[in-house]
Amino acid sequence: MMAHIGIVGAGLAGAGAAYALRDTDHDVTILEKSRGVGGRAATRRKDGCRYDHGANYVKLPDDRTGDLVRDLGEDGLVDIAEPVWTFGADGEIAPGDGADEHKYTWEAGITQFAKRLLAETDAEVRKTTRAESIARGKAAGRDGGADTWTVTDTDGAEHGPFDALLLTPPAPQTADLLAATEWSGEEGEDALAALRTAVDGVEFRTVRTLVLHYPFELDVPWYGLVDVDKAHEIGWLSREECKRGHVPDGESLLIVQMSPEWSTEHYDDPLDEAADAAATRAADLVGDDRLTDPDWVDDQGWRYALPNEGLVGDTDDGSTAGADGDGVADAVATAREAGLFPAGDWVAGRGRVAAALWNGIDAGESIAERL
Incomplete structure (x- = not known):
């Protein structure tokens, strides 16, 4: 029936x-x-760019996830080659453990998974x-x-x-x-x-994502940076240009997800203020003063971003x-x-x-x- x-x-x-x-x-x-x-596996488009501003990619914790991703069609599937590195409360960047070799999204964005x-x-x-x-x-x-x-x-x-x-x-x-x-x-x-x-x-932890665009490319060996101490005002920073089809050549687009503490305190700050704060901290973390001056910005607040428990x-x-x-x-x-x-x-x-x-x-x- x-x-x-x-x-x-x-x-x-x-x-x-x-x-x-x-x-x-x-x-x-x-x-x-x-x-x-x-949902939070979301993609936006702006000024010729696509960007995943919630979940950044799909990891394959087991064979069944990889099989399902491929069964849905490998056309437009992107395996991000660059690694994820780490940093701590002191902002010192270090190579990761190499366990992040497969990180998938799609040329049209991570929203393709649900679609x-x-x-x-x-x-x-x-x-x-x-x-x-x-x-x-x-x-x-x-x-x-x-x-x-x-x-x-x-x-x-x-x-x-x-x-x-x-x-x-x-x-x-x-x-x-x-x-x-x-x-x-x-x-x-x-x-x-x-x-x-x-x-x-x-x-749940609250996360505010700031999207920062630049008319130049960054010359760094990593795709993403993650705060392993959970004590920095930036929790995650990544480069959308590492995803095929997301950012035109010669440009950079940073996804900066602020820490839950910062995000909660500044959740309702005006975009220009929040973006300026994120850009200043990103420039300090990456060690590139050019990052203090993005040519356009965007944001998304996730009041309920990540669960603390089940x-x-x-x-x-x-x-x-x-x-x-x-x-x-x-x-x-x-x-x-x-x-x-x-x-x-x-x-x-x-x-x-x-x-x-x-x-x-x-x-x-x-x-x-x-x-």
Whole structure:
């Protein structure tokens, strides 16, 4: 029997779930608040340049990720050859450990990952549709009278009914949705309260990205620099010109992702002020005074950029979010039995492209098994 699946968010977790459901008979609808897909795996274009201003590339932590990337088509695929080097609180740059040999994006940008996943599916993506509330109940006209999920957007339109619903926004936004969820019955109310508490406990780091363009090329041996001490005001700096098809010859485009502390403090600073601060720090770090004067700039704030921990998945210390790991697992299990699935890098506990993707794929496969 065909089921109706709803997915909130067209980032890599949502796209991965739709991809996992591509060979089933189920109908999939994705509600995406923005005008594009990919979430933080995002690409922009300006003045002849393309740049990945959120996630910078896809790493291949295992063979299955590499196989999937290649299965989606190797046309336009870019393997960044230059290495990632490191720096610390003192700003001293040093070669990395050489473990970053494969870093993939596409000539058209990293947003291609979600686009290519979704192109393999029949999913309907409803863009500029922001979910505001969720309700569980019996849907009129549905056989068997089973409980289903309905999503209401900020314009008051209803979407559904869905036999299963996947929630992929960052944990704080998912917690807000759960706070606006109606799930009657004692078991549902208890599970919803426990799940909301657990999701609300997943902390995120804020990152503000500054994009700095220059009419000259940098002569350095690295693609990116990462702060291993997590004590510098710059957390990450990389060169988009190392990605084929992104920056015209003779130009440089820096992606400067500021530290969570700096980003939180200066999140709402005007662009010119934030860009000037980033350019000054980039010039000092790289040791090139020319970098203080970019000829154009851009930015993007990621209020919920990277999770500090996971809901039920792996974390750096093996823990789960919330005070009661078993209670979290029980709440998630109860929600899944009712057809409500959280997914994303914050569920897995690792702020990586592949983590979001495979958590979404795993959720999609779980939905297919249950329906």
